[in-house]
Amino acid sequence: MVQFNCILEDGQSCPTPQLIWRHRHSFPNGTEGNERDIRIENHYSILNNLSASILKITAVKPSDAGHFICSGICIGKGLVKLQNESYLTVKALPKLQLLSQISDSTPSILNVTCTAMGFYPPRIILSWKHTIPEMTRTFQQEAPTLNHDGTYRTSSTLQISDSLWSSGEEIVCEVNHNSLTQPLRESIRREGLLPDSFLLGRLKMCYLKTGLLSTGVLLMVLAVIAVHVRTSKFKHSECGLQDLNLKEEEE
Structure with a gap:
């Protein structure tokens, strides 16, 4: 919380003063915005008495950075009896x-x-x-x-x-x-x-490599079995032909 005080010391010459707060925002690039009246809203609160005013800012935000101006005006005379200005620097830790x-x-x-x-x-x-x-x-x-x-x-x-x-x-x-x-x-x-x-990525890579290796081994085994079956059938056919020739010679 931040608090600013504004006090009108010469109260006798201005028995009914009106104290007003304004804010002029300062941007990070060094430029400034227009002055605007501060009202009791959001995170601002203002406590006034006859010759003093207190501005409280709770939960300070980066948008609060800049100048806070307090002006004292004598009602009925229109004279500015007081104008104090304070500067608020806002920093937020990363x-x-x-x-x-x-x-x-x-x-x-x-x-x-x-x-x-x-x-x-x-x-x-x-x-x-x-x-x-x-x-x-x-x-x-x-x-x-x-x-x-x-x-x-x-x-x-x-x-x-x-x-x-x-x-x-x-x-x-x-x-x-x-x-x-x-x-x-x-x-x-x-x-x-x-x-x-x-780890999941590494496991997926391991599973992929293992799967490809297993698939390759399976294909090789199937190829060997296929060759063995064809070779066996071929030998069996040769044996059958030889038996037939032997039988013809015997006759």
Whole structure:
């Protein structure tokens, strides 16, 4: 929660003041929006008395960033007796998520994706730290996309050859953002990389190879049996012919 106070010190010259709050939003690119009156709604609340006003903001959002102006007007005189201005800077810490999966196009390649979520302002840097030699490729970091709550998200993907990632070797995704006092890191090791989908893919490949091998062996066996049957029939026919010739000679 954020609270701003506005106090009219010279109350005698303005016995019936009206204190008004306005907001001018500051965008991440440095531009500013138009001033608008703040009303008691949503996450804003205003408490007024004769010469003071308190503005409270609960559940601060990125859209609250910018200038908050308090103006004191003397009713009936139209004179501005007070105009205070405060600036609110909004920062949201990023959250990290590391996921891995087998490449759809190349089963020997693993895609490790680092996603930063819920951060503000949108400028952020994702980087990778590892000792895997060669055969690695980092996709360009995606441009931050806006979430419904005004925060942002982005991701970066590291492609790794399955055969080059040694057991126990660690891969680290590091995030730098101005809401952090030090870089945020998330890591993953080789032992933790094999999800069910990875194992299932490997099992499917094994089953496929075993099935093809079994089919080949079965075809070979059937071919041998077929040759044996044909050879046996042929020999049997020869034997029958010889018996017939012997019988004719005896006669």
